Amino acid sequence: MNFSILAPGSIARKMAEAVTGLSDEYKIVCHSVASRNIEKAQSFADEWGFKKAYGSYEEMVNDPEVELVYVASPHSLHFEHAKLCLEHGKHVLVEKPFTVNAAQAQELIDLAKQKGLLLVEAIWTRFMPSRTLISEIVNNQTVGKPISLTANLGYYLQDKERLLEPSLAGGALLDVGVYPINFAVMVFGMDISRVESSAVMSDKGVDESNSVTLYFRGGGMAVLHSTMMTPTDRGGIIYCEDGYIEVQNINNCEGIRIYNREHELIDEINVPEQINGYEYEVLSCRRALLAGQTECEEMPLAETYKVMKLLDEIRGQWGMKYPME
Secondary structure (H helix, E strand, O other), X not given: OEEEEEOOOHHHHHXXXXXXXXOHHHOOEEEEEEOOOHHHHXXXXXXXXXXXXXXXXXXXXXXXXXXXXXXXXXXXXXXHHHHHHHHOOOEEEEEOOOOOOHHHHHHHHHHHHHHOOOEEEEOHHHOOHXXXXXXXXXHOOXXXXXXXXXXXXXXXXXXXXXXXXXXXXXXXXXXXXXXXXXXXXXXXXXXXXXXXXXXXXXXXXXXXXXXXXXXXXXXXXXXXXXXXXXXXXXXXXXXXXXXXXXXXXXXXXXXXXXXXXXXXXXXXXXXXXXXXXXXXXXXXXHHHHHOOOOOOOOOOHHHHHHHHHHHHHHXXXXXXXXXXX
C-alpha cells in the first residue's frame, strides 16, 4: 500500500514515525508527501524516507501511484483537502476532527460512497488495543453495569495559532474535546437523550475551556471537560454497580486499574507496547483495503457523522460559529 501525507506539519511527523516503524511484513510504502512549499516537502521526505515530494497537493493527488492519503492540514481545511483526494480517486484517512461540521462530513461521506473509496476519521484512540481492553472489561461487566463516567483532557495550547483563530476552526472542543466525547460514546453508545454544556470563550470567540454532560437513554451519564489553557490529568473513570474502572490518560492509555466497591484494587492491566500509537489507524486502513471495504470497523462513518452532529449541537448551545459556516 502506497501511503502519502498531505500537509507535513507536527502531527504528520508523528504519523511518519509510526509508519516508518512498521515492519516490512505489512508492505506499507512511504510513497510521497505534499506541501505548498516544495522545500518543506522535500525536507520531510528526506528525513522520513518518503520516495517523492510535491510542492502542491494537486500534483500529489494526480499521481496514479498514490493509494491512501493522510490529511494532516488544519481543521478548517480537512473538508477541502479530503474532497480533493476523493475527487481524484484516493482513499483518505482524515485527521480529527473529521470536518468543521456535520454538513461537511455528510458531503464527504456521500462522495466516498459514490466513488467506492475508503474514508476514515483518524481519531487514534478508536484504533488502539487499549480500546478493546476497556470495552472487554465493560462488556463483561467485570465490576457490573456502567452507570456514569467522567473524563477530561487538557493541554497548554495558547501558543498554537490554529487553536486561537476562528478562521482555522480553533477552540478546545474540536481539538481535544473530541477525546472525552469519544471515550464516553465508546462506553455508552450514541443514543444520547440530552446534552448540557457551557464554555469559557476567548476574546476571539472560540472556547478556551468547556464542560459537557451527556445523558444516555439507557440511563448512563458522562461528565466531560476539555481545555486548551492548562494541562489536566487526562483521566477517565467508569463508575459501575460493583466498582469502577480507572483509565490513565484517555488520549493514549497508559494503564487500566479496576477497583471494587470498597475502593480496593482488584486488577491492573498493562497496555501493549507501541511505536507511538498512530500505527493502528494505518494498519486498520490496510486491513480494510485488503478486504475491499470502504470503512474501518473501529470508526464507522455513521458514528463519525453522529459525533460531528453532537459537536454542532454543543457549539450551538454556546453560539459559537466559524467564519466558513
